[in-house]
Amino acid sequence: MPLCFDLDGTLGHFSGGYVLLREVLGELWGRVPTEAELRSCQGSTDWEIVDELHGGRFGRGLPMEGYQAFETACLLRFEREFAPGARSAVVYEGMVAGLNSLHRQGQPVALVSGNAPRVLTFKAQALGVDPGIPLWGSRPGHSRADLIRLALEGCAGPHLYAGDRPHDLHAAREMGLPFLGVGPCVPGDHPILEPEAHAHVLLSTVEQLLKRL
Numbered sequence: 001m002p003l004c005f006d007l008d009g010t011l012g013h014f015s016g017g018y019v020l021l022r023e024v025l026g027e028l029w030g031r032v033p034t035e036a037e038l039r040s041c042q043g044s045t046d047w048e049i050v051d052e053l054h055g056g057r058f059g060r061g062l063p064m065e066g067y068q069a070f071e072t073a074c075l076l077r078f079e080r081e082f083a084p085g086a087r088s089a090v091v092y093e094g095m096v097a098g099l100n101s102l103h104r105q106g107q108p109v110a111l112v113s114g115n116a117p118r119v120l121t122f123k124a125q126a127l128g129v130d131p132g133i134p135l136w137g138s139r140p141g142h143s144r145a146d147l148i149r150l151a152l153e154g155c156a157g158p159h160l161y162a163g164d165r166p167h168d169l170h171a172a173r174e175m176g177l178p179f180l181g182v183g184p185c186v187p188g189d190h191p192i193l194e195p196e197a198h199a200h201v202l203l204s205t206v207e208q209l210l211k212r213l
């Protein structure tokens, strides 16, 4: 029963993350992609976004070494900007505590996020996510739904995806999973939690959701 959670906007946030992504690509490619170029990207994972931007800039898909260079540069920027004593991530304390509590109760949980894998590891650690929770970061050729599929492989249902953006809801629908929304950007008839929700609210909402299945 993997209960899968998105990271950015669901468990906390690193404000200005997209500015940082554009700056990193500017360093690597010699020109900062415009906001309009970034907004026009269809995908929601780092691989999809950087691949689309690379296609627009160079007229061909992103090679593996290009993605690795992006991941390394991005990780260095996050490590520098969010070093102790510098900027701090905003942690949704109740959401993270609830997630960790589910994990420690023996519920299979996972993070499924659009971040490149090493960036995801850094962010999960910065937010205080239990290091025993499996992390599924953005892989070449994989959409968010593909990453959820990998996380679910070999695990008996029921499953769940929790996220804060329409692309999270779409991925859950594509996978036929129940959805738990966080914040105001994913209206619908699924349960929606405030980012400031206490851990016990997350736990009881998950329990209710799973009872309905």
Ligand SMILES: [Mg+2]
Pocket (backbone or CB within 6 Å): 006, 007, 008, 009, 010, 163, 164, 165
């Ligand atoms: Mg998100």
